[in-house]
Amino acid sequence: MNDSILSRRDLLASASSTLGGAALAGLLDPASAIASPTGLSSPHFPPRAKRVIYLFQSGGPPQHEMLDYKPHLETVHGQEMPASVIGGQRLTGMTAGQASFPVAKSIFQFDRHGESGAWVSELMPHTAKIVDDICIMKSVHTDAINHDPAITFLQTGFQIAGRPSIGAWMSYGLGSENENLPAFVAMLSGKGGQPLYDRLWGSGFLSSVHQGVRFRSDKSPVLYLNNPPGFSAELRRQTLDHLSQLNQLRGDNVGDPEIAARTAQYEMAFRMQTSVPELTDVSDEPASTFELYGEDAKKPGTYAHNALVARRLNERGVRFVQLFHRGWDTHNSLPKQLRARCRETDQATAALVQDLKNRGMLDDTLVVWGGEFGRTVYCQGDLKPTNYGRDHHPRCFTMWMAGGGIKPGLSYGQTDEYGYNIVQDPLSVHDLHATILHQLGVDHTKLTFKFQGRHYRLTDVHGEVVEALLS
Structure with a gap:
């Protein structure tokens, strides 16, 4: 022995x-x-993007109040949701026991903007100015209905904790461009809402050198x-x-x-x-920078400051930067909460895209915006205009991407007149991940890591690159 x-x-x-x-x-x-080399000796094909900034809005932004305009809700406001539309969908424990499911229209005004004519809510006047630079995806869907598995799914491609985060996969696959800074940085802002754990930017079973480094305020x-x-x-x-x-x-x-x-x-x-x-x-x-991003950009810990630092990180070759902004979980008092979230994020988000464009960096920087799921069209709780809320809705929600070879000014996918089901061009989380990797020159089926006898990848055994999103 x-x-x-x-x-x-x-x-x-x-x-x-x-x-x-x-x-x-x-x-x-x-x-x-x-x-x-780390996971790859070189990209599989010429990349369109060299780096990623992922603006994660934790809690589930309500698409009906922001980017998925549904005028039909004006005529059916207060009416019971048709059973044919709900279609037996699994509901959370917070609304499954409701006696009724009344339709709630958005109280916010929408207008068309830019040459693309995209509909944008009055809550997002700065985003309205960059609609011709972004690709709005209205048909994203997820498998998870509650926050933690849904956030974990968006970050790791799997609902159960333990897998590497998307930024860790980027670091593993492509390495770093700056010896003095990590390949992956995470920053948090906002208060309340769902907790955010280190594992969301962790390396899972990859080497710990690939985990995200959190910058504090x-x-x-x-x-x-x-x-x-x-x-x-x-x-x-x-x-x-x-x-x-x-x-x-x-x-x-x-x-x-x-x-x-x-x-x-x-x-x-x-x-x-x-x-x-x-x-x-x-x-x-x-x-001029603070005129663009807003005065909050001078204050460490704010979303605006983190957005500005994200640009500075990208300038210095950091591969993947992720901002997490909390507070989007609007089960009640949605109008008040949503106004506050948009005030905190809208100007800086648009400024980041514009700033990258002004510096000639948007072409090879991929910007991703979105949460872990959307919100229901039916009301949770009080239907009053000042108090109404919306529950979690994984069946369809809205995200957007910009730069890095993504087609600008495109509105991709379509939901039904209630904004409840996808009727055209569904886009899964795995498809989203496959497309992001593709823009970095990576074939998502070939970036793998063997662990416990199995070859794992970010997209598991799923995912297709969505060619219609690419310019």
Whole structure:
């Protein structure tokens, strides 16, 4: 038994020496580590996008009040939803027991905008100005009906926690373009609503080097990044050098690839000590930037500030940036809550697209906007114009994309006159993921990782690239 254990240990040590050597080579020559392949040696085909900014609106924005205009609701307001429209759909426990399901029209005005003539709510005057730059997708649908599985599904392609997030897949597949910054950054804003967990930007069963790094809103954007008082940069450098040697010895002994990943993360943190403070300090931006994004862009922790930092991250080669904004869960008092969410996000969202366009970056930056599902056309609770709410609706909801080779000014998909069912061009979450990967030059069926005997991918065994969305 001892001989077999020693033999196996020797084998692991031998196998790990290549991995450990690669890690040390990366430390001695960081540029070579950045250029080295991860999941792919190169894109499968020429990419249209080099980077992604995903503006995730957590809670489920109500499509009827924002981008999916349904004039028919004016004539049927207050009437019972036809059973033929509901069609036996599974409902949440919050409305399944309601005695009736009255149709609730939107109290907000819609108008056509741009050369595309897209219908946009009065709540989104800034988005209305960029409709010719975005592709509005009204026929997105999901398998999940409650928040946590639905958010997990949008982020990982699976409803149960444990899979890598979409940003981690990007990092694994394409690597980083900047040795001083992570390939994947996440930022949070907003209050209340559903909780957001680290696993939503986690690496799952991929190496932890691919997990998203969360930037916070206080004086230290990344936890434990700064040296403690009395601890100099030179001493930190010496400490990391000695620590990497110890990790190398341990890695050679046990053959755990996470040891090399940990060493790489320590080195990244060391380089981020100088790159991150400069990045998150927006005081060097001209006055015109804050006229575009709004004064909130000067305030760390706001959605506007995060949107501006997202642009600065993309300028520096960060592959995937994701903003999470909470508070879109409008089961009641929808008008009040929705006005507040749109005030917080509309100007900065449109500004980001316009800013990227002005800088010549929109062509190779893919911007994605949307939540985990939509809201019902029937009312939840009080039907009064000031108090009405809407429940979760996974059967159809609206998202949009811009830049990165996506067809601008397009309105894709169609829902019925109630905005309850898809009647044209359904778009699944897996299709969305496949299309995003495609724009980055990645065949979603070929970006895989073997775990527990099976080859996994972001789109599982599903997904088709939606060619109609591509320019």
